[in-house]
Structures are given as structure tokens and as C-alpha cells.
Amino acid sequence: MPEKFLKLDEEKKSRIIHAALKEFAEKGYEQASTNQIVKQAGIGKGMLFYYFKSKEGLFHYLLNHSLDIFNEQYLSLIPEDSNDLIEKMASISKMKFKLYTEHPLEMEFLGKFFVEHGLELPETARKKYEEIYAISMKKIFGNNHIDQSLFRDDIDAEKAYRLIEWAIQGYQNDLLERFRNKTVQIEEIEPMWDEFDDYLAILKTCFYKQKG
Amino acid sequence: MPEKFLKLDEEKKSRIIHAALKEFAEKGYEQASTNQIVKQAGIGKGMLFYYFKSKEGLFHYLLNHSLDIFNEQYLSLIPEDSNDLIEKMASISKMKFKLYTEHPLEMEFLGKFFVEHGLELPETARKKYEEIYAISMKKIFGNNHIDQSLFRDDIDAEKAYRLIEWAIQGYQNDLLERFRNKTVQIEEIEPMWDEFDDYLAILKTCFYKQKG
């Protein structure tokens, strides 16, 4: 919708988007200051209202922008076919890590306005979010042909499932915490996934049937 | 220090403390509004500055108040003697749940100003926090006579340790999410802990040596 804005060169767009995302994520909608945004973005005050009509217009644009990234860089890439629960969750986890390190501001922004509670959102954004949420649920849990026979017999597979999910989640949070505000260097990634694989191996050893 | 304030009856003190905790936790120090606080607490504007000298004075009081609760209702109660890692973490987890449901505002407040990043705190509060942090670390991990022999031999005990921690953490977060903004009814607690015990049993089955 903001055609004027879309015509800008990428560098400037990015500066504005990031300044705005940061301000909204930190302060919330009401407390966010357009003055701060223009100062941080290094543009004149008038331009923000020339590109987007109002504060609300800017906010809507940011919501769409962030949801699109979430969709394209994450949701659409989730594989649907794996039967090995741990492998599936691991690959999702890796993608999520990539998403969060490559687009930290967008994800913080979405976190603030969707995951956190008690914030009213425009109808359109809520709809879009609910769609995406439904898709993600379907992709991750939907086609429940998870191979339960992989699990050992003496435990409740459903509960084991949750425990594994939480454990992997915990590792991811730990990882994200370590890389907070750092840009991830390519050469750091491989040993990280090695470590991750160690953890996954333990989970398999413990929760799956032992061969032989 | 705020003697005037301490002489008030408990109900009024509580109203003021809770209004202030909520405002600070939601908006952060700078953005928090003393006007909002007095309105929410139902007292005249002047009183806040009569009890505490300034906004900063109020904030310091809240920090101490919350840290004290954390200390007395949680840290000092952590048992130091258990060797069974899972049992120990489980009991800590239960206490933490109690702490968070009985003092949600205090814990949100502390979360905002300690766990969240990039907020400067007064020197005294930082010291107090670091002490408490050190104590908690020592209590939880310090006397590392955790009985590693309980773990099965074919996995790295250190890593298993972390996985268990994350899993239990995940369950707790799930629980806290379910009870967000609800006061926990006593009759709801027991079945909850039954469920928790189920999860713990699975963890033991999977990570500990099998008997016989």
C-alpha cells in the first residue's frame, strides 16, 4: 500500500523499517514515538507521514512485513513428511534459529504483539496471524502420522513427545541467548549443530527403542 | 526507609505496591507514570511523594520488596541435600510455581528489570541481586555431589542434566501459562502435581539406569 515507500532504495527502507521495528518492540504501540523513529532512521519527520499516512499505517506495514518474513523464511520451509519426531523437531528448530538470527528485530516485534498478551491488534492482522498459526499447527502437529513405534513401550508417547519438545525448545533458547545481539559467523554454526546433534542423540537413546 | 509508608494498614500498602509494580513492569522505569500509579491505587497524587520521596525512591522500595520476597519465599527454602537430580529439580520447580502464582506481580517486576536486558539499575540493587544470584547458583548447582551414578552409562551425564532441566522448565512454563492471571484454587493443585509426577517418572525411566 505505501507505494511511495516501496520505491525507495533498499538501504533506506531497511533503515526505516529497523528503526520502527525496534521502537515498537521496545515501547509498544502507544508509547512508541514517531520522533524517535525518524531520528533513529535519519530521515526528516515529514517523510514518515509521506510514506505511510499515519503511525497506524506504519504499524500495519510492519505487521505485514514481519508476518511475511515469518511465512516465507520459516513456515513455508517446514518439511511435512518426516516420521521421526525428533528429527522433525530438530530441523524445525534449526530453521527457527536461522529465522531468529537473521531477522531478530522482526521476530522481537512479532513476539511483542502476538505472543505477549493483552494487546489489541487490527482485525486484518489478527486474521492473518490466525491463518498463519493454523498453518503452522497443521504443519508441525497436523498430519499425525508420527511414528509412535519409535518410542520405547514403557512410557506414554504423548507425554514423551512434550518432554522432547520442551527440551529442544530449551536448547534453542539457550542458543539464542548466547547469540543475543551478535551476528552469527558462518564458521561458528557448524560446531553448534554438532553440539545440537549430541543432544539429539541422547534424546533418541533415551526415548526411542534401543535397537537389538 | 519510607517509615510513613510502612505505618499504613496492609490493605492500602498492598494496593499501592501492586499498582506500582504493575505500572513499572509494564512500562519500564522511564515510561512508568506516577499519575497512573496513584489513580490505580486510589490515592491522592501528593501521598506517593509523601510516602516515598520521589519516583526513584518508590522504585528502590519495590526492588527491595520484590527481592526480599524472592529470597524468603523461594531461595531460603531450596533444599541442599538431595542427591537425586530429578527429585531436586522437581522440588525447586514446585516452589518456583508457588512463588510465581502467589506473587505474580513481584516476579514480573523482577523479570522486567533483571532478566530482561539493557536496563540500568541502581548500584545497591545490582549488588543485592548479584548476591542473591550467587546464592541461588550455589544452592542449585553448587554442591555438585549430584549422584551421577543414577544416570545410565551410555549418555553424557552433563548433557542429560541440561536436557532434564530444560524439559522441566518447559513444563513449568506451560503450567504458568495455563494459570496466567488466574488465582490458583487449592483443589486444582493436586491433580496438577500428579501430572507433573507422571512426567518426572518418564524422565527417570528414560535417563536413569533401569533397575534389575
Added chain:
DNA sequence: TCATTTTAGACCACCCTGGTCAATAATCAG
């Protein structure tokens, strides 16, 4: 009764708000 302590909220000077707009700079068409 009168002195002391609590209380309320009007008031202060100041700062920041989202948004406008007139003046200017840059770009483009012919």
C-alpha cells in the same frame, strides 16, 4: 481545644506527542 499528622488534587513549568505545511531540493520531461 488546638497542635500535629494525613490526605487530596489543583497547579506548575516543562517536555513530548502525532501530524501539518510551507519552503526548498532533487528529479524528470520535453
Added chain:
DNA sequence: CTGATTATTGACCAGGGTGGTCTAAAATGA
């Protein structure tokens, strides 16, 4: 080059919120 169109700036606006003060009244106590 000219003249029109577009992009850009920042001073400016009315309105509202800021932490904090102070007067005057109410409550309390002796």
C-alpha cells in the same frame, strides 16, 4: 535549459502527560 512534478526537511501546532510542589482541608491525638 525550462518548467513541472516529486521528494525532503524541520519549524510549528494544539493538546496532553511529566515528576513534583503546595495549600488547604480533614483526621487524629492530647
